[in-house]
Amino acid sequence: MEPIKGRDAQLTQDETQPAGAERAQRMKPGERRVHILHTLAAMLEAPKGEKITTAALAARLGVSEAALYRQFASKAQMFEALIEFIEATFFGLINQIAEKEPNGVLQARAIGLMLLNFAAKNPGMTRVLTGEALVGEHARLAERVTQMLERVETSVKQCLRIALMEANQAETGRPQHEPSQAAAALPPDYDPVLRANLLVSYVVGRWHRYARSGFTRAPAEHAEAQLRLILQ
Numbered sequence: 001m002e003p004i005k006g007r008d009a010q011l012t013q014d015e016t017q018p019a020g021a022e023r024a025q026r027m028k029p030g031e032r033r034v035h036i037l038h039t040l041a042a043m044l045e046a047p048k049g050e051k052i053t054t055a056a057l058a059a060r061l062g063v064s065e066a067a068l069y070r071q072f073a074s075k076a077q078m079f080e081a082l083i084e085f086i087e088a089t090f091f092g093l094i095n096q097i098a099e100k101e102p103n104g105v106l107q108a109r110a111i112g113l114m115l116l117n118f119a120a121k122n123p124g125m126t127r128v129l130t131g132e133a134l135v136g137e138h139a140r141l142a143e144r145v146t147q148m149l150e151r152v153e154t155s156v157k158q159c160l161r162i163a164l165m166e167a168n169q170a171e172t173g174r175p176q177h178e179p180s181q182a183a184a185a186l187p188p189d190y191d192p193v194l195r196a197n198l199l200v201s202y203v204v205g206r207w208h209r210y211a212r213s214g215f216t217r218a219p220a221e222h223a224e225a226q227l228r229l230i231l232q
Contacts, residue, residue, distance in 0.1 A: 033071050036061065037081055044124030044133055047214030051136065076138040082128055083141065087148050089118065094155050104163025105186070105231050108156045108199060112227045115152070115203045116219040123215040130207050153200045160192035160231070186232070198230050 039060055043052050054075050058065045072078045097110045119126040127133040134141045167186045206219045 033081070036068060036071055037078065037085070040078055041082065041122065041124040044127045045215065049127060049132060049211070052133070076141060079128065079134060079137060079141050080144065082125065083144050083148070086118075086125055086128065090115070090148070090152060091155075094152070098159070104159040104161070104166065107159040108163075108196070108231055109227050111152070111156055111159070112199050112203055112230075113220060113223060116206055116223055119207050119210055119219045123210070126207050126211050126215075126219075130204070130211050132211055149200060149204070153196050156199055157192050157196035160190075160195055164190055164192055195231060199227070202226065202230060 036057070040052065040057055043057065043060060052075075054065050054068055057075075058068050061068075072081070093114050094111055097107055097114065101107045101110055119129065124133075129145060131142050131145060134145070164186060167190075206223070209217050210219045
């Protein structure tokens with residue numbers, strides 16, 4: 001989520017303002033909400049990771065706290081909207097991966113890389129995913145992130161189960177004298193549940209390292225080789 005530059009003077013305009021060029025440029029209600037969320041995400045990118053207050057957010061936007069509360073009932077609601085954005089992005093991309101890549105192992109690999117690259121492009125969102133930005137906030141926010149990651153793990157698990165099923169079918173359906181490339185890619189004791197859990201744990205660990213480093217250690221560093229070890 002790219003931060004929007006400039007101060008949000010449009011948030012405080014009201015219906016008493018005379019018509020004219022400035023009124024024509026006024027943000028629509030939905031745009032105001034998006035601008036607040038972009039600014040919150042940008043503030044979360046601060047390397048020191050200070051706790052963000054509504055007062056600080058309002059000051060960054062150049063508006064009153066009351067103007068923020070006209071768009072969101074609470075700071076928790078703002079974080080919930082960020083989580084909803086992350087969730088919609090993740091599962092939209094997971095669906096695209098499943099449609100484009102027929103191989104289950106490569107689907108899982110692509111999901112892992114997508115999760116790491118999302119963090120690299122959205123440092124502030126990474127602090128939400130690790131829970132760092134949610135310390136002291138309503139417990140439901142951390143629960144929402146946990147549930148989202150469980151859904152991601154289920155998606156990876158499904159990819160690997162399909163890969164294992166196809167590998168087994170290829171192994172049992174081929175003549176004995178022909179090599180089976182599909183089966184050879186997966187060891188006999190291949191466990192989709194274990195490997196899906198390991199992949200998600202690896203990604204979360206990379207997110208934590210990225211945030212702790214002040215966003216200097218790339219999440220996807222050596223990820224290609226490491227994901228290959230995890231998945232194959």
